[in-house]
Amino acid sequence: MNQTDRPIANPVVVLREEFDDWAVLFNPDTAYAMGTNPVGVAVWKRLDGKRSLEDVVSEIKDGFEDTPDAVSEEIAAFINQLAENGFIGMEVKSE
DSSP states (O other): OOTTOEEEEOTTOEEEEOGGGOEEEEETTTTEEEEEOHHHHHHHHTOBSSSOHHHHHHHHHHHSTTOOTTHHHHHHHHHHHHHHTTSEEEEOOOO
8 A cells, every 4th residue: 555545435435433432334335344442433524535654644643542653554454454344445545
């Protein structure tokens, strides 16, 4: 994933927020579901096709205390997992 790519949530995916800010993402096209923690929920809500990976990471660092040094890699891995399972697409900025 390129830093200029702008992840965008698949509009058919349902976010069902559960207790303690955890959530389940469900893709009705594939019948695939995955659970996510509060940080994942915050990332998901920022996947609007306008923010780059760098923007999302910056907002998460600002919004959560004690983010680990590897937060950039963890968010990139999460976004890649979402893409592999059809939860998101990419708005690619042409150079």
